[in-house]
Amino acid sequence: MAEAKSNKVNMKTLAKVLNVSIATISKALRDSHDIGEETKQRVIETAKLLHYVPNPYASSLRKRSSNTIAIIIPEIADSFFSQAINGIESIVGQEKYHALIYLTHDSYEREAQMFNDLSSGRVDGVIMSVASNTKDIRHIQELQQAGVPIVFFDRVCEDIPTAKIKTDDFNSAYMATKHLLERGCKNISLVTIEGYPSILQAREGGYKKALTEYQVKSKEENIISCSNKYNQENIAVLKEHIITVKPDGIIATVEHLATTTYLACEELRLNIPNDIKVVCFTNQITAAILNPPLTTVLQPAYDMGRKAAELLFGHLAGKPIQLEKENITLPSKLVVRDSTRATN
Amino acid sequence: MAEAKSNKVNMKTLAKVLNVSIATISKALRDSHDIGEETKQRVIETAKLLHYVPNPYASSLRKRSSNTIAIIIPEIADSFFSQAINGIESIVGQEKYHALIYLTHDSYEREAQMFNDLSSGRVDGVIMSVASNTKDIRHIQELQQAGVPIVFFDRVCEDIPTAKIKTDDFNSAYMATKHLLERGCKNISLVTIEGYPSILQAREGGYKKALTEYQVKSKEENIISCSNKYNQENIAVLKEHIITVKPDGIIATVEHLATTTYLACEELRLNIPNDIKVVCFTNQITAAILNPPLTTVLQPAYDMGRKAAELLFGHLAGKPIQLEKENITLPSKLVVRDSTRATN
DNA sequence: TTTATTTGCTTAAACGTTTACTTAAACTGT
């Protein structure tokens, strides 16, 4: 209670109280060689006593760096991205940095707009997952050329030379498809998203490779695209697809399509896995308690976020970029459950 | 390509190019009366041409406001919080503000630490959901007294006079419990979280009220607490509880306990809803496709986030605080599904 | 002792804005 409750205490205040110059305060707090041990202690003590907290904006302005990074992602209500943020945050917090969060909602326009803002020097670095409809990448290039390090995770942009944390989308889709084929599926459909982010193309590639390997012809009609939002319309679209194409296996390429697929099957009175088997790319822990438990491709979301942050802080610390070492693929895992149980 | 690719263009650059003073640039860009229409246009044009983006830190320093808010929440890998962030972001983006995100991981120490940092003036306002073990609220009081508006959502702090967006935890737990009682349960257990955030106390209150109303004695042994993290240990704890207390109904008070409960029942070969009925507080869309579909208390997460942001921006715009009008409760909804189906 | 070096601190400029105050010119109305 004895402490100054009064207004803003800054270096000037401390300087006045201690009868030294502002420079002395600044240097003492940054543990500069210039300042004597005794003075340092006095400064630190009174700073604590008066609850001095440095003004980050003055500091950022002067130092031309902000101790802030941007996390740019398409959406947040998705177990993959929220777990990834958790991973990112675990490093950001530890490094005493701050994280600004930006949601593109998968819109190129918003993404470009955000990058434009960031060109002000607002952040020291960026961790991002690219919007699905981003084709023109000049906004990203320009920020990078302005000296702001960028690390991609999950939805990477191959044409930008920088660190990239991916998971093996091609391979895991390949494994998932192979799994379905081994469990007896002959007519597997891939449910994907309109707009087509590149990772979904990779998943499609893995899917096709497995089909080819098992000498199943991949037909265009087996690939169906939904809107990237959970809604009734997608259920209708999928039902229509199931009725006309009659797949005996479905690979849902994004989280919310699991619910869509299950509900469509239920409405059509199709039994999973007897009539149709299902695999979904999702990180939700509820997969284990679905009806039936869902076979999933589990992505290492937390680790991807963490690794992306580690690499970014490496760049920020001035480590030379070694592209070969920074193009990292963390494996996803096929978790087999009852939705793909073998049926006679 | 003709544009200046060169280094940082700031007001000084523009001033030099246009042969006017820096003040003129600043005023023109902020559409001041002081500047002639023609000059304004010239300034705006060249600013665009040279890709001028104002330095936010210089601006924040000078104006003593940052156009930034903080979102402080316990965790993010939770459908309630991620949907709430979505709601918050919808307003923040529209207001051209920026959002810093902080995760307390339900730790008072981290929360207090974060508030200490924020006392630097880093943000103009705060939207938060309080950590469950926060008892000492001086850090919050101090920030508020320093003039930073704070809006609470979900886990509010009743002792701080400010806007609060809640959902009717007491009532929805009451409804959920009543629902179970009406469906024939006689021995209902409440699964809750150690550390006990206040909303869980409200839920416990509603639970007890329903029991009393139906003349069921509420026993201490019916309330069981788990750690606030999805893990095997919780499953074991719950199994133990079910074996000893033999409840015929369970109310899981937080999202991840749904999976815990279902798995515990499965391992004990208990059928839901025949042997035991389950309700959970969760926003996950997968509730509909669980085995069996889960009766949930669905919270208006997005709307709560959005409303919290609206109120905060009201305060930031200088609207006088009207506490009576800013203590808002948005209703949760009991969505009845098969996990509480009536059994003979 | 004299000259160099080190120590511990101060001065003042800079970071890029915003804004109160000043100024000069161009209009008013009388």
Add this chain to the structure above:
DNA sequence: ACAGTTTAAGTAAACGTTTAAGCAAATAAA
């Protein structure tokens, strides 16, 4: 024609740090 007002600028200080440069006193080297 002249005081008064309006318009359209410019000047310079401020926001709170950081840091290069300077400087006096103390210490070390010769």
